[in-house]
Amino acid sequence: MERDIQKVLLSEEQIQAKVKELGAILAEEYRDKNPIFVGVLKGVVIFYADMIRAINIPCEMDFMCVSSYRGTNSTGRTMISKDLACDIQGRHVVILEDIFDTGNSLQFTYEHLLSKNPASVKICTLLDKPERRRAGVTIQADYTGFVIPNEFVVGYGLDYAEHYRNLPYIGILKPEVYEK
Ligand code: IMP
Ligand code: MG
DSSP, rough: GGGOOOOOOOOOHHHHHHHHHHHHHHHHHHSSSOOOOOOOEETHHHHHHHHHHSSSSEEEEEEEEEEEEEEESSSOEEEEEEOOOOOTTTOOEEEEEESSSSSHHHHHHHHHTTTOOSSSEEEEEEOOOOOOEEEEEEEEOOOEEOOSSSSSEEBBBBTTTTTTTSSSEEEEEEEHHOOO
């Protein structure tokens, strides 16, 4: 796996320091609110598992699985393949995401959760690629780990063709890997 990586963009140490920082901010913000942290599968699993342990307050966990199918035009269709297990009406919800890219799936997820009448919905993303944002995406991340350049990244939950999710750091893939 390692030899397919051109460059380490964010080291394990950098990511872990950021997780602690974000975790402390969220713990402060949501103390006594018993928030529900909603993870968007599968990319978020590693970040989620680290974050939830850095947010040292009473809270609940739930997950959604959202898939986007991108055709030849830019309007990707988004579908829920797994919805929440719990009722979020009147609750404070925080969406945890691995990456905010075009914003299609996150916008869809946000609106879906909002339609269930929660007390609040905020977004926490580890990575943000603002250059890729699709016109018409109106949501913004409330908490962001790192703003990154427009490169395809893998590791720490992020995949290319389902591989590399288990790398402990975030790296840029060598172009020849895509060209194979
Ligand atoms: P969206 O384009 O913001 O809707 O992002 C949809 C999904 O595409 C993300 O949740 C990721 O799973 C995936 N994705 C976007 N950019 C990258 C990347 O650089 N590496 C790996 N997966 C990515
Ligand atoms: Mg994802």
